[in-house]
Amino acid sequence: MEKAKVYFADFRATLTENLQQKLTRLLKTAGMGTIDFDKKFTAIKIHFGEPGNLAYLRPNWAKTVADFVRERGGKPFLTDCNTLYVGGRKNALDHLDSAYLNGFSPFTTGCHVIIADGLKGTDEAYVPVEGGEYVKEAKIGQAIMDADVFISLTHFKGHESSGFGGCLKNIGMGCGSRAGKMEQHNAGKPQVDPSPCVGCGMCTRICAHDAITITDKKAHIDHDKCVGCGRCIGVCPTDAIGCGYDESNIVLNRKIAEYTKAVVDGRPCFHISLVIDVSPNCDCHAENDVPIVPNVGMFASFDPIALDQACVDAVNAAPVNPDSLLRDAHERHHIDDAHDHFHAAHPDTNWQSALEHGEKLGLGTREYELIKI
Known part of the structure; x- marks a missing residue:
């Protein structure tokens, strides 16, 4: 397969070009403008950040991408799906409150916010996964599948289960409905x-x-009858029903790749990752820690696999921040010069499994040409 093109810009600004303008130049150079946006509903998938977390992308970045789409006649909206865990984004009302609290509103971003899987996380489309080994039919937030064009805008960071949270994680896990998230995290049925x-x-x-059934005022699930759709998780008012989070990290990553394929197949897509405030854990945490490396820059590509690989390589080439979780891990395990920051931070993870499986599925290639602007 021919090398994919990944475009890169650092975070240096000048008196004549601020960082939002530089991101716009990156998108133009990378070819995002070749997409036909005219009168097209365009989903911009972003993580709005769990309340209490301060590492999520600022809404200014989202406005830059939304403006780019709108200036070309498109109809952009920011979107995410509800979370499987209990927190500030488990239903659409709480999720919107969290998004507004963290600065994402039509007034700050120039476009609306839509929670793609609806009020309780049960508004989903069943999307076939061509070549899927673990998932034959992904459960994706309906509004995301209703869009004509799909754009991912990712905060690139570490992750305690997948190794890193990049483009594939933002799309595959992020676009899954609550039942879809359960399918990726869980090898079994709701409990x-x-x-x-x-x-x-x-x-x-x-x-x-x-x-x-309800016995003695308690719910009981017959796993012989249960098909694992997860709709009970969405409607439970006390969050008594959940999943076991018992899938291996390698299989989890492969399922994320298969869900990503379900989202992107058959329509124009483009992907943007900002390697900034590289927290050791996901933005789903209600806190964030010292970034594990200094800020690196902005990356963009039509190829999600190449984009994630380029971001991983850039982070692994960066020095370790002092007083960070990564530095603590180095000292704890007596590591002098770790070449894999993500594995060092979370030794039980295997981030390569997602990219290897995604490449096998035809999502893209890990071979890339980095083009600096």
Whole structure:
């Protein structure tokens, strides 16, 4: 396969070009303007940040991308799907509150915010995964699949399960509905925690397979009947139903790649990653730590695999920040010169598995040409 082109710009600014203008120049040079945006609904997938986290991308970056689309006649909207875990983004109302709290609103970004899988995370499209080994039909937020054009805008960072949170993680896990997220994280079926369960019966009413019963005012799931759709997770008012998070990190990464393929297949796509405030963990955390490396720059490509590989290479080539989790890991494990910052920070992860599987699926190539502007 021919090398993919990945375009790069550092974070240096001048008196005549600020960083938002530099990002616009990067998008133009990388060819994003060749996409036909005219009258096209354009999903811009971004992570709005869990309340309490300060490492997420500033809304100014989202405005730059949205303006780029709108200036070419497109109809952009910022989007994400609800979370599987309990937090500030588990339903559309809380999710919108969190997005607004962190600065994402039509007034700051120039476009609307839509939570793609709806009020309770159950508005989903079933999308075939061509060549999928683990997932045959991905559960993707409906609004994302309704879009004509798909753009990913990613905060590149570390991740405690996938090794790093990059383009594939933003798309594959981020675009999954609550049931889709469960399918990626969990090797089995939903489970009931009896302590918060109040026996309200909402889960029994949503289950299409009669797999849930109420006994002694507690829900019980018959896993022989359950198909693992996860809709009960979305409707439970006390968050008593959840998944076991028992999938291996390697399989998790491969499922993320397969979900990514479901999202991007069959329509124009473009991908942007900003390697800035490289926190050791996901923006889903309600806190963030010292960045593990200094800020690197902005990357853009039509190829999501090459984009993630280029960002990984750039981070691994960067020096370790003092007083960071990564420096602590180096000292704890007596590492003098680790070439893999992500594995050093989270030794139980295997980030290569996502890129290897994505390449196998035809998502792109790890071979790239880095073009600096």
